[in-house]
Amino acid sequence: MTGRNAWLLVALVVANAVLFLLHLLVGPVPLDACDALAALFNGADEGGAARVVRSVRLPEALTAVLAGSGLAVCGLLMQTLFRNPLAGPSVLGLSSGASLGVAVLMLARPLWLLAWLPAEFAVIVGAFVGAMAVLALIMVADRRMGDGVALLVVGLMVGYLCGAIIDVLQVAGPEGALKGFVLWGMGSFGGVVNERLPLLAAVVLPGLLLALWSMKALNALLLGETYAASLGVDVPRMRRTIMWTTGLLAGSITAFCGPIAFLGLATPHVARGLCKTSDHTTLLPMTLLTGASLALCCDLIIKVPGAAGLPLNAITAFLGAPVVAWVLWSGKRWARTA
Amino acid sequence: MKAPLSTEAMAVGYPGRRLIEGVDVVLGPGELVALIGVNGGGKSTLLHTLAGLHAPIAGKVRSFEEEIGSLSAVERARRLALVLTGRPAAGLMDVRTIVAMGRQPWTGHFGRLNDDDQKIIDGALRAVDVEHLVGRSLGELSDGEAQRVMIARALAQDTPIMLLDEPMAFLDLVNRVRLLRTLRQLAHDRQKAILLSTHDLQSALDLCDRVLLIHDRRLWNGTAAEAIRSGVLEALFSAEGLRFDPATRSFRAV
Numbered sequence: 001m002t003g004r005n006a007w008l009l010v011a012l013v014v015a016n017a018v019l020f021l022l023h024l025l026v027g028p029v030p031l032d033a034c035d036a037l038a039a040l041f042n043g044a045d046e047g048g049a050a051r052v053v054r055s056v057r058l059p060e061a062l063t064a065v066l067a068g069s070g071l072a073v074c075g076l077l078m079q080t081l082f083r084n085p086l087a088g089p090s091v092l093g094l095s096s097g098a099s100l101g102v103a104v105l106m107l108a109r110p111l112w113l114l115a116w117l118p119a120e121f122a123v124i125v126g127a128f129v130g131a132m133a134v135l136a137l138i139m140v141a142d143r144r145m146g147d148g149v150a151l152l153v154v155g156l157m158v159g160y161l162c163g164a165i166i167d168v169l170q171v172a173g174p175e176g177a178l179k180g181f182v183l184w185g186m187g188s189f190g191g192v193v194n195e196r197l198p199l200l201a202a203v204v205l206p207g208l209l210l211a212l213w214s215m216k217a218l219n220a221l222l223l224g225e226t227y228a229a230s231l232g233v234d235v236p237r238m239r240r241t242i243m244w245t246t247g248l249l250a251g252s253i254t255a256f257c258g259p260i261a262f263l264g265l266a267t268p269h270v271a272r273g274l275c276k277t278s279d280h281t282t283l284l285p286m287t288l289l290t291g292a293s294l295a296l297c298c299d300l301i302i303k304v305p306g307a308a309g310l311p312l313n314a315i316t317a318f319l320g321a322p323v324v325a326w327v328l329w330s331g332k333r334w335a336r337t338a
Numbered sequence: 339m340k341a342p343l344s345t346e347a348m349a350v351g352y353p354g355r356r357l358i359e360g361v362d363v364v365l366g367p368g369e370l371v372a373l374i375g376v377n378g379g380g381k382s383t384l385l386h387t388l389a390g391l392h393a394p395i396a397g398k399v400r401s402f403e404e405e406i407g408s409l410s411a412v413e414r415a416r417r418l419a420l421v422l423t424g425r426p427a428a429g430l431m432d433v434r435t436i437v438a439m440g441r442q443p444w445t446g447h448f449g450r451l452n453d454d455d456q457k458i459i460d461g462a463l464r465a466v467d468v469e470h471l472v473g474r475s476l477g478e479l480s481d482g483e484a485q486r487v488m489i490a491r492a493l494a495q496d497t498p499i500m501l502l503d504e505p506m507a508f509l510d511l512v513n514r515v516r517l518l519r520t521l522r523q524l525a526h527d528r529q530k531a532i533l534l535s536t537h538d539l540q541s542a543l544d545l546c547d548r549v550l551l552i553h554d555r556r557l558w559n560g561t562a563a564e565a566i567r568s569g570v571l572e573a574l575f576s577a578e579g580l581r582f583d584p585a586t587r588s589f590r591a592v
Contacts, residue, residue: 083427216449220442223426229391231495232415232443278429281448 005275005282012289016065019296023061024053026303056190059197061296064189067253068263068295069288070204072271073211074249075264076287080218080280081242082138084148085327088265089250092138092155094131095261096162098254099185101130103166106181107173120196124203128251134158135247139239186311187258189299196256203252208288210245214238215280222278261313262320263298267291269327294319340402341366342417342499342531343388348397350380350387356395357383361557363550365533367498370518370525372542373535375552376574381535382423384552385501388533390414401499415443419492421502425476425484433479433487434472437462440494462493466520481508485517493524500524502534506541514538518545539571540588562587 024036031049039050040058071089078087089095105126117125141154170178184191192200211218217238220228229235253260271287272278298315301307343365351357357380365371375381386392388399390406399406401417409417419440428436440462441455451459463469466486476484485505492500502521506514518541525532525547533550536542542549543562551558551565553574558565565571572582581592 213447216442216445216447219439219449222428222431223436223439224422226386226391226422227420227426229411230389230415230418230420231439232410232412234411272430276430277435278431279435 005277005286008274009285009289012286012293015293016289016296019293019300020061020065023064023296023300023303024057026300027052027057028303028305028308055194059192059194060190060299062197063192063200063257064295064299065292066200066204067189067257067260068267068291068293070207070249070253070291071260071264072267072287072291072294073208073284074246074253075266076268076271076280076284077211077218077242077246078264079268080221081239081246082142082148082151083222083224084151085269086148086152086265086324087155088262089131089246089254090159090259090261091152091265093134093158093162094246094250095254095259096159097130097132097134098127098251099130099259100162100165101126101128101251102184102255103169103181104130106177106184107169109174109177120199124199124252124255127255128247130162131251131254132243132247134162135243135250139243184258187260187313187316189257189295189312191258192256200252200256203248207245207249207252210241212284212288214241214245215284218242218280218284259313260316262316262324263291263295266320266323267294269323270294342401343533344400345388345394346398346400348387348394348399350383350392351395352383353395357555358552358557359396359555361397363557363559365499365531367529367531368526369531369548370522370546371531371533371548371550372546373533373550373552374537374539374542374574375535379552381552382503384557385420385503385533385535389418389420389501391420412443415495415497417497418499418501419495419497421485421488421492421500421505423504423507425479425481425488428476430475432473432475433468434459434463436476436487437468437490437494440491440496443495458496459494462490465493465524466490482510482513482517485509486520489517489521498530500530500532502532504535504537506534506536506538514541515545518542522546540586543587 025031025033029052031052035049036053039053075088078089078092079085102123105122137158138151138155142151145151217233220231220233221238225235267290268287271283271290274290275282275286277283298312298319301315302310302312341364345361345363348361349356349359373381373384383392387394390399390409393407406414438451438459441451441459442449445451445455463472466489468483468486468490471479471483471487476487479487489505506517509517521532521534522545524530546562548561549565551570551574553570558570566584566587575589579591580589583590
């Protein structure tokens, strides 16, 4: 890693810390900055400010960090695996698959399954199974077609198909469950309460570690699978590792936060623009930190008084869509990789 | 002596479609060998099979007496480097980073390079004369430059065997001869076993120590002089209106 990129990483860590603290201070209830920060360090404080910070704002900020870094890394893994700069969990239908899994559980309520599992586990399992099913389909399609554009179209079609099935479930589903599902579908980092946060962390953190553990092999994959194999990478095993990691990350984050668009697709491009390399030993940590910052930023924006009520996905689209358009427009850097 | 690469009654191809059969060939150290054959004759499949990336459909491939399929991926990568046709789309990677990837089989889990690795990378860049390109990205290089960079990457892998799939495709005559001279020097000076596939018959006959010819689903094996004398070349390219001229070692349209 060059000196410049090492400094960039440090700057991103600082930016994350600042955004994280801001996140604790900003919200619908105005809090005194000193009270809010004191609540972090004084567990005995049972005042109103302390309760808001500890049970509402802290879990939301931590969720944003986990979900943002997880989705960003998920997007980078998919872009490297499919050698396609426009791959990402929402574009290739993973989020839709996860949504379908959640919809089946929340709306169709297969009681035989729910009797076996606590509800929050069931939602994760549903989302994970949905994401993995779509990912497996996409990987087969990738093998068969070997064409980046066709793969993206297949991903979009899978997304539409999942959306259609979800629509049917919504019409047929019970009224009470419908409201919960619609709210979930708008995407939010605020729905993860303290009790469920460890569960999200228990899935996302190993996923991130698995990605960091694979950086060398990911670099080899940039040259293509044959070159990677000739450099000593066990390619089938590596493909399986990436598949499980992306499925777990996209599935669990979607289960907890709803389908969040653009973070996975756009963040690796922002990170590449920052560090100017595709070398994963630099790009992967950079993507992880950029993802956390962007998620905190987006969530901060919808909490600013005046913007309250905006769905999270509107903000991620505002930030993400221009990035993707810019990637296509400038074309030169990644054009040969598509 | 243990040969870097040898085959025994090997057949290559796909289930239900044998491309080449009965291959018994030895690739010795310090040899530059050319693989010649018509399009679709199985050149790439043969190279991939020798590289252990594709199982032979019969017979065996051995590297230093060990069967290539029994080696771990890393152990195989320490013995055998591969250069494929064309240039990979490697994203935002500068030339030095790409050449440094050749060190992957030798580095630790995160691929950190030590001083020895850096020296080997410098040597590889120097050997194929691409030191001046280190900061550029692969996408902006000419075909000849990109091909030399990929060869530098294979050299950095520091293996006794190198297999190259049509390294001279897309190159003009000057660059073809230049590349072949470099490979010949590498084979002779560093005692590497180098096998390359090519359509450039004339340069191959002039500069390679031996030629392998895929003809009639068999692999003919011998020196350039033997190939010309035996008439196998004429048999291989016996298209209408094409005649082999032994004096110039090339085919002439008549």
